[in-house]
Amino acid sequence: MTDRKPQPSCAALIVAGGSGRRFGGERPKQYCDLLGKPVLRRTVEAFLAHAGITAVHVVIDPACRDLYDAAVEGLDLPEPVAGGGARQDSVRHGLEALAAAPPDLVLIHDAARPLVDAQTIGAVIDALARHPGAIAAVPVADTLQRGENGLVAGLVERAGLWRAQTPQGFRFADILAAHRAAAGQELTDDAAVAERAGLPVALVPSKEENFKVTTPDDLTRAARLIATTLGDIRTGTGFDVHRFAEGDFVTLCGVRVPHDRKLDGHSDADVGLHALTDAILGALGSGDIGSHFPPSDPQWRGADSARFLRHAADLVARRGGVIAHVDVTVICERPKVGPHREAMVARVAEILGIASDRVSVKATTTERLGFTGRGEGIAAQAVATVRLPG
Known part of the structure; x- marks a missing residue:
């Protein structure tokens, strides 16, 4: 030998x-x-x-x-x-x-x-x-x-x-x-x-x-x-909803926004980051946020949703890809997103490790229709474009 x-x-x-x-x-x-x-x-x-x-x-x-x-x-x-x-x-x-x-x-x-x-x-x-x-x-x-x-x-x-x-x-x-x-x-x-x-x-x-x-x-x-x-261009979408509960602020796209209530749900209930995480996972064909971070697992109770989004970005990097662009739309009557938009864009860009001009955060209402119109909660939808080798 x-x-x-x-x-x-x-x-x-x-x-x-x-x-x-x-x-x-x-x-x-x-x-x-x-x-x-x-x-x-x-x-x-x-x-x-x-x-x-x-x-x-x-x-x-x-x-x-x-x-x-x-x-x-x-x-x-x-x-x-x-x-x-x-x-x-x-x-x-x-x-x-x-x-x-x-x-x-x-x-x-x-x-x-x-x-x-x-x-x-x-x-x-x-x-x-x-x-x-x-x-x-x-x-x-x-x-x-x-x-x-x-x-x-x-x-x-x-x-x-x-x-x-x-x-x-x-x-x-x-x-x-x-x-x-x-x-x-x-x-x-x-x-x-x-x-x-x-x-x-x-x-x-x-x-x-x-x-x-x-x-x-x-x-x-x-x-x-x-x-x-990076010729394999993928697009994924995500959608998330959380109801209001007793509290004094909400977390949206990684930013703490003062409000007379909070959002109740998985981790810190950041609907913006949850929707965006699902969009990136969808582009990769890698399931959804619940399959990676089960809400039944107590370790994720109150967790910073930035951890979920960073995990999705790391999965892209491990496959040799890049996140080309992300777009988040927050749907609610209140609180107003406009005054916090720049901070949200900067925070999402920081979490993903991309330039801020590759991040869009928008807000809209449902003209007082539906559960968001009645002020019962907040919804968010997101789109992510990912480029992978291929």
């Missing part, structure tokens, strides 16, 4: 400490929405889903902690590492944090490369069995011209030229020592740090899709590429 060699431990170090000055906009590019998810979340999920990765650590700018927490909410990640003034410093800080329980291997990856695929990650890991370092890269295909004073000064031979990408993988002890030795130097990437330390670095063919989001046009390009893989 032959003993099988144990699989080496491999940590992914996601570098997300940049300010994104070239990108512009109100927030760093790694926290911008990319078809329903922040760029950083898509990057982190790619590594969490890979069987060869044993841990994922993220290096951030501490000033962006709130953005980071929102971007990775619900993901099983350790405390983020505080970055430094330059990318090289951030990587070194991340490596030092890993040194407390060092992995055998480490893959260093830019947070702004959200379309990295499993094949590329695996190929870099495999190359480390033969080389101290390995980087994802694509051969230069375009004609290269040298320029002087705005004029063509000669053709540059492109044979043997590659464009470096990430992940860049290394044996952990080697790259930690190399980064410590290079502190204070200004080197272009981790491969350059390794080369300076005399470590051979292998080139691993990657894909053009593994580009770095640097400009708003890059973000649009990334969204188009993702959309082409």
